Amino acid sequence: MIIRSGIRSILRSKKLCSLFFLLTALLSLLLSIGAGVYATAGATLASFRDTYRTVGRLEYIGSDYPDETFPDEEARAAYDAIDPSVFLETDGVSAAEKKQTAPGFTEGFKRYKSTIPYKDYGVLIMTSLHPLESTLTAVPLEEEPELPEVCTVEDKHTGALTIYDHGNVQLLLRFVYDRNKDLYTASDRQDDRYVEIQVSYEDLPQDYLIYDTFRGRSEARYSGPVDLDDENLPRYLYDPDEGTWAQQFMAVSEYTGIFSDALYSRKEERRILIRLKTGMTGFEPDESKKYAVHGSFVDAGTSNLVFELREFSDDEDQPWLDVTGMERSEIENTVFGRYARNYRYANNYLNVSFSKDITLLEPFHQGWLVLAEGRFPQEGEDHACVIDHTLADQLALSAGGTLPLRILTSENDSLYRYTDVSAEEVYTVTGITAENNDYQGEVFIQGSMESPSPFFGYLLGTILFDNEKARSAAEEIRPLLPDQVRLTVYDQGYETNSQPVRALQTTALIMTLISSFGALAVLVLFAFLYIYRQRETIDTLYRLGLKKSDTAVWMLAGMLTIVLAGSLTGTLTGCLLMKRIVSLTVAGTASLYAMDTRYSEASVGMTRSLETVTPSLLPVSLLCITAVLVSAVLLSLFFLRLAMRAGRPDHGRINTKVPDDTTSTKGKGVLRYGMIAFERGGSRSGAVILITFVLSLLLCGFSAMASGWQKDLDELYENTEITGSIVSLNGKYSSSLLIHESTVRLMNTSGYLEWFHVSENNHHYWLADEIPVFAETSFGQESRAAWIGKQPRLILTDSVEAAEDFFYKPAVIRWLDGYDESFLAQDMKKIGEDRVLDPETGSYVMEQACPALMPERWLSEHGWQLGDEIVIITGDLPVKLLAAGTFTQSGDKANIYIPLAAGYDLKNLYEEPDAENMWHTLRYEAIYTSGRFRLRSASELTAFKDFLESSSFSQVNKPARDRTCFLINDASFLETLSTLRRHIAFAEMIYPVLMAFTILTGFLISWLMINGRRMDFAVMKGLGTGRFRVFMIFFLEQAYAALTGILPPFILSFFIGSPLIILLFAAAYLCGTSLSILLASRENLMVLLSEKE
Amino acid sequence: MSILEIRNVSYTYQSQYQKTDALKNVSLTFEPGAVYAITGKSGSGKTTLLSLMAGLDLPTQGEILCEGTSTSKMDLQKYRREKAAVIYQSFRLLPLLTVAENVMFPMELTGMKAASAKKEALRLMAKVDLSKKYANRFPTMLSGGEQQRVAIARALAMKTKILLADEPTGNLDSANSENIMRILCSLAHEEGYCVIIVTHDPAIAEASDYVIRMNDGEILS
Structure with missing residues (x-):
């Protein structure tokens, strides 16, 4: 009966009952969602931590980077200097090892793709x-020799042919056609000097030799009696200089x-x-x-x-x-057998990689290779390996099979010449990768290489990081690395994917806390109204002789029924909606963190996307309901105790607090009575001052942050310089590429770039006395070409920005007086054009020296210095250079830089060819080997990316119609931009919410303050006070209190934050206040003032 | 001329659940300089009648004339401010205002300056036997009788000629009740107020000049 009565009595206050049921349900819903999302985010992050792997690659940036077959001595020195144990001391490093690879061999494998050296x-x-x-x-x-009567003598220098025929001597000059001048040029020796002869076609002699540039040989135009094709005709070759x-x-x-x-x-x-x-x-x-x-x-x-x-x-x-x-x-x-064996090994070599954890090796870490069969070797498993699909296929191996393997020891200078072959060892194949055209003949062995092999290439080693500490650990390691050694961290997208989940987790925590406080506040209010305010009922029950425990049951029954119903409804609804809410919030948060990583260095490296993990929500839900119920019980008991004690006679003592004041005559009208009510409001007024002060202070701080973000964003756009470069499709190479002149022209005329600099590095140079003598056979010529290919490069460029030696370190150059890097961009005659016949040597030499940027070490090794003129040979032509600037070379290649105009028409980089030159320009379009650029403004980054995309240029690992691949160095800019935009978006979202919250706060606080003074409203109206006057008295009371609280933050906002925001806050708060006063004053006077009949 | 006339007034309370005819065709006249007592059982309609006379609402039917003018043609706020003052059983003082400020309140409504209103308030307080020492006290510091006297002083401050009292002695002991009645009678007989009292108390009815009995919303006598 008691429980029934308690429930019945509360259900009769339908409006308040519904209100508190809805509030409890809503807050329980928010609480369960917050707790559920928090749990989901936590489970997801744990899954990310287990699944993502963050790996750092240590590489030496040498002259032939990233060629993994190149024997670079400086890279070898860096490899020897690296000590993995040092990295293990860094917090956040889980493992570190040096690269261990060697060529291997197994019978039956035949290589048919990739490098087959011989x-x-x-x-x-x-x-x-x-x-x-x-x-x-x-x-x-x-x-x-004594010349026979009929013979020919060829001049070794000029190529001219002298025909001897029984005393008759005829000279056939060798002409070369100069298409630019439309003239025929030959050189002749007269009086021990060389002279140049230039004639037009009409003026050619009757008999002459014409040099066929296409076939690379001379053809005779000769009508004399000697048969020049006769195989038996004696022929001589004479060098007049020697x-x-x-x-x-x-x-x-x-x-x-x-x-x-x-x-x-x-x-x-x-x-x-x-x-x-x-x-x-x-x-x-x-x-x-x-x-x-x-x-x-x-x-x-x-x-x-x-x-x-x-x-x-x-x-x-x-x-x-x-x-x-x-x-x-x-x-x-x-020796024939030895060479045959070497060719067999080298042409069918296996790439054998050793590692303590082969899943960390790049092909697996980056997802290029995945297992199609079997598993990875386990820790400690001996002689176990994973092989690629092609190898397995050729040897008819499956997981569990065995692979007999021999390790080859290369010579120091060549990966493909071997000094030793190890004894055969048998490995168990635990796994086989899926088919991949880029990988054949790969063996990945769990463990360490027993015998060291000469180091080739530039990848020095690998570091495994703890996902969350990777960045800080990398920052700690980088200063410890030798020069030219770079650490690049690949996290498979952990940071990108986990950031939004972490943000979501934090938001969920905040939401849970706020919901908890909100639920607590609602329960306090509920308990206050339904228990403390029922003092009369409690008193009546007391006078009727009901036990305290029964009174407690009476009062709690109703309240807990509403609370239980509300929290069950809210929590169950939360459970049902959880998945949808999680996916919506994850998607929403991810979109806030989304960055435009098109063409960006931020997108290099493989990324994995993992699903969110939703744990069982039952424990969370039960916890929420229990927390709400327990809080409700405790609060009810608290207020019940207060209610039972209130009003009880205490040996005649009456404990009534009265304000300490005197009759006031200050002010006039509503201002006066508003001020009186404010001054005498006591804790009521104090509470309003405190609440408005805290809220407006928070808002002031928030607006200060928001305006700071906007300012930061503006500064970011203004001050950020964004550069980029053309790279290979895999993102590793930034030189020796193929960049069409038309692409450069397109970029220079696009309007997005401040500059686009290029270089071309296809020429090698040497000094005249450096080149050995090679036989005039195709092998000899091949060897010559191979020797030339190993020489340093003569690079044409229009800026040091595009100079390979300065890709990875800043340019520190010493200049000759009167020179700076602008000389590289100057227009000048092409090297081939600026040549005159040297009468002493008969060679065509440059009239003027071409200014050049040269390595300091190379100059000093040859006893030269800044300002000297030096002749080098390139393309079998002598080129005279002036040492206009010197720099410290990187790597062992002494590259020299000369102006781009020395080989190319600069105007083709900026202007479309006119109709007259169109065919020629397109037919002989220049191809450059490296390109770097800088955006005119960071604010145009997205537009520039749109432009690249619409022009069908490729991104790293994302080939498009045009294989020219752009890489923009905007990772840190994008991250900062994303953070600022996120904050600004948050602020834009939060302001309306804050304003609505403020109105609600103003309303609620005023309503709570005024609710108990309805009689004052009625009395004033009963005395004939006008509605407006009554409104203004109560409004001003609240306004005085609110504005007192708001004033200090308002003053502060002139220094930080936005005064406008604080004013809006004040206006919103007073709106809420007005609303509550209007609602409260709408009572029926007859009902309020008439004594009950 | 009668100062207040009730002419065929009916009033019905309507709620979602019920409709109650609190007054049925009541007609009365009241003259200045007299004390009227309206008596009857609970639910007889006397408080409703007093509330209508106080201008808290308009009758459902009929009219109430104050000095010949129907309240339906008046601004009720102005009527309450200038024509009829009410004294409540529960005193209905403003708790945040001192005794003097409670009495000053209606005077300031008419535009009087606070200093002048204070002076007048002290005089009115003296009239109801409240000395200056009570001026700065708050209602919660006073006894029931004292609070009721403040309420009377406030009513006098309104300068109306009609005083309506709804069970003015309901919450008072007999000594205070006598005191209050004495003041009300003196206001009527010596100063010409029309004092209308709703009461259950037979002693008050006996002390009044006229007694009006009501039952079920109708005048018995």
């Missing part, structure tokens, strides 16, 4: 060799023979007829004998296979051997 090389066994073709060969003579003679012969240079067998060859054909080029080796085979020959197959444009003899690279033996009568095993013990 693809066409072979050691063949040939028989039945017959001569096929002869070529003109010059044999030096020790002294001047005074030396050589006789030219037609020597057999090519044979046909049977390719009967091979110690090594990738060609599978046998017992077929092939052609054999002997070049200058002097090989004159006997048709009846069998020979082992060393060389390579060449493309001679015929349907027959053509094999060219090549010298051994490190052996003085001749590249052929008479093996007639020898057993194969005997042949294999010779």
Whole structure:
């Protein structure tokens, strides 16, 4: 009966009951959502921590970076200097190891993609060799010969041909056509000096030689009696400067023979007829004998296979051997067998990588390789490995199979020449990767390499970081690294994906706390109204003799029924909506953290996206309901105790507090009575002052922060310089690329860039006395080309910004007086144009020295200094340079920089060619090898990215129609921008909410203050006080209190924050106050003032 | 001429659940210089009648004429301010104002300056036997009788000729009740106020000049 009565009595206050049910339900909903989202965010972050792996790559930035086959001595020194144990002492580092790779070999694997270093090389066994073709060969003579009556003498310098015919001498000058001048140019020796002869086509002599630039040889226009094509015609070659003679012969240079067998060859054909080029080796085979020959197959444009003899690279033996009568095993013990084995190993090598945790190796970490079968080796598992799909396929291996493997030890200078082969060891294949065209012949072994192998390449090692401490750990490690060593951190997107979840977790925590306080406040109010205010009921029950416990049950029953119903409704609704709310909030938060990472360095590296993890919400829900109920019970008991004590006679003592004041006559009208009520309001007025002070102070601080963010954003746009570069599609290379002139022109005319600088590094240079003598055979020429390819580069550039030596460190240059880096951008004659015939040497040399930027070390090694003129050779042309500036080179390559205009038309970089030159410009479009740029304004970054996208340029690992790949260095800008924009968006969202909250606060506080004074309203109205006057008395009372609280923060806002915001706050608060007064004063006078009948 | 006339007045209370005819066709006249007592059981309609005379609402039917003018044609606020003053059983003093300020309040409504109003308030307080020492006290510091005298002083401050008292002695002891009645009678007989008292107390009815009995919203006699 007691419980029933208690419930019934509370349910009869329908409006208040509904209000508190809704409030409790709403706050329980918010509480459960907040707690649920917090739990979800926590579970998701834990899952991220377990799944994401943050790895740092240590790389040496050397001259041939990132070529992993290059033997860079400085990179090797850096590798030796690295000590992984030092990194382990840094907080946040879980593991560190140096790169351990070596080539390996297993029978049965044949490489058919990627690098096959000796693809066409072979050691063949040939028989039945017959001569096929002869070529003109010059044999030096020790002294001047006695010339026969009919012969030819070629001038070694000018190329002119003197024909002797029975005493008649005719000179055929060798002309070269200059298309720019439309003239024919030849040089002739007259009076021991060289003179240049330039004639038009009409003025050419009757007989002359014309140099065919396309075929690279001279053709005769000769109508005289001597047959210049006669093979038996004696021919001589004379060097007038040296005074030396050589006789030219037609020597057999090519044979046909049977390719009967091979110690090594990738060609599978046998017992077929092939052609054999002997070049200058002097090989004159006997048709009846069998020979082992060393060389390579060449493309001679015929349907027959053509094999060219090549010298051994490190052996003085001749590249052929008479093996007639020898057993194969005997042949294999010779140098031919050694080379054959090396080619077999090198052409079918395996990339063997050792690591304590092979999942940290780049291909796995970046997601380029994934397991298709089996598993990764476990910690401590010995002789276990993962192999790639191609290797498994060729060897018909599956997970659990075994791989016999030998490790090859390379020579110091070449990854593909081997000094040793280890004994075969057998490894268990635990896993096989999915098919990937970029990976074949890969073996990943769990553990350490037993015998060290020479270090090649630039990747020094790997560091495994704790996901959350990666950044700080990397910042701590970087100062410890040697020069030129770079640490790049790849986190698979952990930071990007976890940031919004962390923010969500914090927001959920705040929301949970606020909801908790809100729920507590509602329960306090509820308990106050439904229990403390029911003193009369409690008193009546007391007088009726009801036990205290029964009275408690009566009062609690109703309240707890409402609270339980409300919290159950709210919590269950929260559970039902949780998933949807989580996905909406995660998506919403992620969108706030989203950055435009198109073309950005921030997007380099693989990213993983993981789903949020929603744990079971039952414990959270039960906790919420329990917390609310327990709070309700405790508060009810508290207020019940107060109510039971209130009004009880206490031995005649009456404890009534009265204000200490006197009759006031100050002021007039509503201002006076408002002030009286404010001054005598006591704690009521004090509470309003305190609340408004705190709220407006918070708002002042918040507005100060918000205006600070906006200012920071404006400054960020104004002060940030954004640069970028053209890179390879995988993002690793920023030089030796293919950048079309039209692309450069497009960029320079786009209007987005402050500058776009380019360079071209296709030329190598050397000094005249540095180049060795190479044979005039194709092998000899190949060797020459290989030697030239190893020489430093002569780089044409229009700015040091695009200079490779300064990509990774700032330019520190010493200049010759009168020079600075602007000389690189100046227009000038092309090197090829600015040449005159040197009468002393007969060579075409440059009239003026081209200013150049040179390495300091290179200059001092040769005894030169700033201001000296130096002649280098490039493209077989001498080039005169002036040392206009010096710098400290990076790496071991002494690159020299000269102005771009020395080789290219600068105007083509900025202007579209006119119709007249269109065909020529497009046909001979320049290709540059590196490009760097700077945006005109950071505020145009998005527009620039839109422009790149609409022009179909590629991003790193995202090829588009145009393979030119742009990379913008905007990661830190984007992050700062994203943070500021997020804060500003938050502020923009929060202001209306704050204003609404303020109105509500003003309303609630006023309503609470005024609610108990309805009778005062009625009495005043009953005395004939006008409605407006009554309103103003109560409004001014509240306004005095509110404005007193708001005033100090308002003054403060003139120094920090925004006074306008504080004024708006004040206005909003007073709006709420007005509303509550209007509602409170709408009572019926008859009902209020009439004594109850 | 009668100062207050009730002419065929009916009043109905309407709520969601019920409709009550509190007054049914009541007609009365009141003259200045007399004390009228309206008596009857609880629910007889006497308080409703007093409330209508106080200008708290308009009758559902009929009219109330004050000095010949119907209250339906008047601004009720002005009527309450200038024509009829009410004294309540529960005193209805403003708790945040001192005794003097409570008495000053209606005077300041008419535009009187605070200093002048204070002076007049002290005089009125003296009239109801409240000395100056009570001026700065708050209602909660006074006894019931003292509070009622403040209420009478406040009513006098309104300078109306009609004084309406709703159970003025309901919360007082007999000594205070006698005192209050003495003051009210003196106001009527010596100063010409029309004093209308709603009461259950037979002693008050006996002390009045006229007694009006009501039952079920109708005048019995």
